[in-house]
Amino acid sequence: MALLTCRDLVLGYEGKKVVEELNFSVNAGDYLCIVGENGSGKTTLMKTILKLHAPISGRIETGEGLKQNEIGYLPQQTMVQKDFPASVNEIVLSGCLNRCGFRPFYNREEKQAAKKNMERLGITDLAGRCYRELSGGQQQRVLLARALCATGKLLLLDEPVAGLDPKAMADLYHLIENLNSFDGITVIMISHDIAAAVKYASHILHLSFKPLFFGRKSDYIHSETGKLFREVYGGER
Amino acid sequence: MGVIEWVSWVFNKLSDYFTKFQFVRYAMIVGILIALCSSLLGVTLVLKRFSYIGDGLSHVAFGAVAIATVCNLSNNMLIVIPITVISAILLLYTGSRRKIKGDASIAMISVASLSFGYLLMNVFPTSTNISADVCMTLFGSTSILTLTATEVWLCVGMSVLVIAVFVLFYHKIFAVTFDEGFATATGLRSSMYNLMIAVVIAIIIVLAMNLVGSLLISALVIFPALSAMRVFKSFKAVIICSAVLAVFCSALGMLISIVAGTPVGATIVVVDVAAFGVFSLVGLIKKN
Ligand SMILES: Nc1ncnc2c1ncn2[C@@H]1O[C@H](COP(=O)(O)OP(=O)(O)OP(=O)(O)O)[C@@H](O)[C@H]1O
Numbered sequence: 001m002a003l004l005t006c007r008d009l010v011l012g013y014e015g016k017k018v019v020e021e022l023n024f025s026v027n028a029g030d031y032l033c034i035v036g037e038n039g040s041g042k043t044t045l046m047k048t049i050l051k052l053h054a055p056i057s058g059r060i061e062t063g064e065g066l067k068q069n070e071i072g073y074l075p076q077q078t079m080v081q082k083d084f085p086a087s088v089n090e091i092v093l094s095g096c097l098n099r100c101g102f103r104p105f106y107n108r109e110e111k112q113a114a115k116k117n118m119e120r121l122g123i124t125d126l127a128g129r130c131y132r133e134l135s136g137g138q139q140q141r142v143l144l145a146r147a148l149c150a151t152g153k154l155l156l157l158d159e160p161v162a163g164l165d166p167k168a169m170a171d172l173y174h175l176i177e178n179l180n181s182f183d184g185i186t187v188i189m190i191s192h193d194i195a196a197a198v199k200y201a202s203h204i205l206h207l208s209f210k211p212l213f214f215g216r217k218s219d220y221i222h223s224e225t226g227k228l229f230r231e232v233y234g235g236e237r
Numbered sequence: 238m239g240v241i242e243w244v245s246w247v248f249n250k251l252s253d254y255f256t257k258f259q260f261v262r263y264a265m266i267v268g269i270l271i272a273l274c275s276s277l278l279g280v281t282l283v284l285k286r287f288s289y290i291g292d293g294l295s296h297v298a299f300g301a302v303a304i305a306t307v308c309n310l311s312n313n314m315l316i317v318i319p320i321t322v323i324s325a326i327l328l329l330y331t332g333s334r335r336k337i338k339g340d341a342s343i344a345m346i347s348v349a350s351l352s353f354g355y356l357l358m359n360v361f362p363t364s365t366n367i368s369a370d371v372c373m374t375l376f377g378s379t380s381i382l383t384l385t386a387t388e389v390w391l392c393v394g395m396s397v398l399v400i401a402v403f404v405l406f407y408h409k410i411f412a413v414t415f416d417e418g419f420a421t422a423t424g425l426r427s428s429m430y431n432l433m434i435a436v437v438i439a440i441i442i443v444l445a446m447n448l449v450g451s452l453l454i455s456a457l458v459i460f461p462a463l464s465a466m467r468v469f470k471s472f473k474a475v476i477i478c479s480a481v482l483a484v485f486c487s488a489l490g491m492l493i494s495i496v497a498g499t500p501v502g503a504t505i506v507v508v509d510v511a512a513f514g515v516f517s518l519v520g521l522i523k524k525n
């Protein structure tokens with residue numbers, strides 16, 4: 001049984017279709033990369049998977065007892081008000097909230113997890129800083145650490161490397177690869193970095209109003225879509 | 238009169254009031270608790286861009302008071318609390334599904350219930366001096382000084398409830414305030430917490446009407462939060478600071494109003510404004 005199955009899914013806003021004919025499934029342990037040009041509906045699909053947005057028709061089935069609070073999520077954009085007082089530590093910890101249930105406070109393991117994830121993303125020394133006074137890349141790392149804290153079985157990342165410097169980017173890819181292969185966490189990532197997508201992912205979903213391609217990475221590389229797209233976006237290495 | 242004489246005169250007057258008059262003690266307790274509760278929720282409301290909700294809801298409560306007065310109810314809380322709570326839910330909880338923008342709908346509800354209430358009071362007058370009645374409901378009355386023991390206990394009970402809810406759900410309130418999308422996506426029932434915030438804020442508004450009147454409530458809600466945000470940069474520090482500040486300002490405001498014989502509500506608000514000035518200055522100095 002797949003972790004996640006989309007059947008005849010049609011997505012859009014106020015009745016206007018953005019993507020249709022979505023039929024694919026994600027198994028536990030997969031590393032799926034969603035690629036496609038701007039406005040092709042990648043973020044919309046992710047929000048629908050997360051139940052933040054309702055599909056026009058079709059349905060998403062979850063399997064293997066996947067619960068909403070076992071999902072980690074990095075949004076593409078976080079509308080944080082300019083003057084929001086929140087320290088890095090508070091934000092990263094808030095990722096652990098989905099483990100708390102009705103317990104009002106964080107326990108030691110959760111605080112440890114937050115600390116570990118801050119170390120992983122190299123933001124330990126920022127812990128006490130105010131979020132809104134950080135640089136764009138630093139903010140992205142904070143939200144990544146929060147996403148890792150929330151992750152139980154499934155991690156959804158919407159353009160995680162946007163705004164990261166080359167070293168941080170490489171570190172992040174490495175980290176996600178480890179999470180996927182050693183911790184068995186299923187990863188769904190939206191990316192414009194086609195080279196990295198082809199390098200790390202196990203499956204590729206290529207969107208453009210319809211799914212142009214869904215399948216294993218090795219098949220994608222030799223498919224017409226894959227060849228064309230990689231030529232344009234420089235996937236060759 | 239020298240400074241020392243003046244200070245001792247003030248001190249004597251205050252201790253006189255406190256030892257002789259039960260109502261002064263009651264007023265202090267109620268005033269401090271209400272200020273504390275409103276400041277706790279105030280941070281969330283300010284950050285969610287709902288500063289005006291306090292204003293809107295208090296006008297709704299004004300309309301509800303008018304209805305209760307016209308109906309000659311013995312305990313008008315029975316009507317005021319449900320109406321205010323329902324309006325709060327409509328305003329906050331329906332959130333993003335609304336077609337009319339948040340601030341516009343608050344403005345609509347607020348002026349509509351204000352004029353409705355005023356109309357009711359005039360069409361079915363229950364006392365000879367309507368304008369005094371209206372003025373009292375709008376700007377806070379001396380009713381803070383005529384509290385009965387039951388009202389004080391009701392207020393204490395409600396405040397304990399509000400504080401308990403806030404402490405128990407502190408982290409969830411933070412998550413819902415900071416990033417509702419993420420909170421929902423990772424399994425937090427955001428709409429339930431929004432509902433909870435709406436109900437609690439409605440209860441606070443109704444309680445606070447006694448203290449400062451419906452026109453000045455939003456001052457109690459937003460000023461301590463805004464002042465704290467000038468200086469502090471983490472959520473926890475802002476919450477703690479605004480709570481302490483709210484208690485301090487409302488206590489000081491009430492003391493001043495006792496000594497100087499000024500209106501209670503307006504004095505508290507003026508003290509809050511002064512504190513905001515001080516904190517803005519501190520914030521500026523800290524920056525440079
Ligand atoms: N809130 C919204 N209301 C109406 N239409 C929207 C909304 N959000 C997105 N759209 C439309 O849906 C389409 C898909 O948007 P989406 O954000 O899913 O694209 P994307 O593939 O994530 O693009 P990008 O690579 O730029 O992030 C776009 O044409 C966009 O105009």
Ligand SMILES: [Mg+2]
Nearest residue numbers: 042043076158
């Ligand atoms: Mg997108």
